[in-house]
Amino acid sequence: MLSISKSVSKAAFALAIIAGSTSVMAAPSAVKPSLVLQQSNVSLTLANQLIDATMAACHAEGKSAVVAVVDRAGNLIALQRDDSVGPHNTDAAIRKAYTALSTKTPSRLLANNARANPDSSNLNTVHDLLLIGGGVPLKFGNEVIGAIAAGGAGGAMQDESCALKGIEKVMPTQKLMPRK
Numbered sequence: 001m002l003s004i005s006k007s008v009s010k011a012a013f014a015l016a017i018i019a020g021s022t023s024v025m026a027a028p029s030a031v032k033p034s035l036v037l038q039q040s041n042v043s044l045t046l047a048n049q050l051i052d053a054t055m056a057a058c059h060a061e062g063k064s065a066v067v068a069v070v071d072r073a074g075n076l077i078a079l080q081r082d083d084s085v086g087p088h089n090t091d092a093a094i095r096k097a098y099t100a101l102s103t104k105t106p107s108r109l110l111a112n113n114a115r116a117n118p119d120s121s122n123l124n125t126v127h128d129l130l131l132i133g134g135g136v137p138l139k140f141g142n143e144v145i146g147a148i149a150a151g152g153a154g155g156a157m158q159d160e161s162c163a164l165k166g167i168e169k170v171m172p173t174q175k176l177m178p179r180k
Contacts, residue, residue: 042071042138042146046170047078050138050148054166055080058153065153065162068093069138070101071146074128082152089152096135096149096159098128104144108133108160134159136167139174 047069058065064082066089071077076097081090099107111131114120124131133156135149148166150159167174 039072040140040143040145042069042077044077047071047146049170050166051078051080052166053169054148054150054162055082057165057169058150058158058162061153061158061162063153063158063162065150065159066090066093067148067150067163067166068097069146069148070094070097072101072144074098074101077146085152092130092132093134093149093151093159095128095130096132096151097147098135099130099147100135100137100149101144101147102129104137106133106137106160107131107135107149108156111156132156132159134163136160136163138167138171 050069051067054067055065058067064084066079066081066085068079068090069077076094079090079094096107099110103110105113107130110123111133114123114131123129134151134153135147137144138146138148148163150162150166153159153162
């Protein structure tokens with residue numbers, strides 16, 4: 001009889017825990033909407049379209065390249081590399097995209113500003129930032145939703161030019177940074 005009583009007590013305790021845990025996972029109506037983020041982000045489809053357009057822009061100028069797209073959190077979404085591009089350019093493209101995303105600034109502009117401003121010269125010591133042109137933030141409205149970068153196309157300006165042409169083709173309403 002005692003073991004049945006213990007089993008019933010354990011079962012009741014287990015049900016109480018289950019009931020309590022389901023109340024922790026509150027229904028959507030119980031959470032204030034202001035506490036839940038709703039953010040736009042780069043989709044795989046958009047990333048692939050941007051990469052295709054950027055690669056096409058580089059190829060139209062007789063250049064090979066590697067192109068990387070990261071999402072709003074800096075995660076690599078898609079990457080494409082021409083056969084003739086060196087492996088170091090792949091890492092560079094990813095880091096340039098991450099740099100453009102995390103600073104919300106084209107990586108070439110950031111590099112120029114860092115060289116001109118002694119207070120910013122140590123930015124090159126921040127892990128994963130790469131102060132070389134070719135990375136451009138992607139915006140949806142006023143919100144940065146990711147970034148794209150090209151590498152290996154023949155220098156920072158050429159890399160950036162390919163990326164900007166890809167953005168212009170796929171996301172023509174994005175307000176692009178002026179080319180300097």
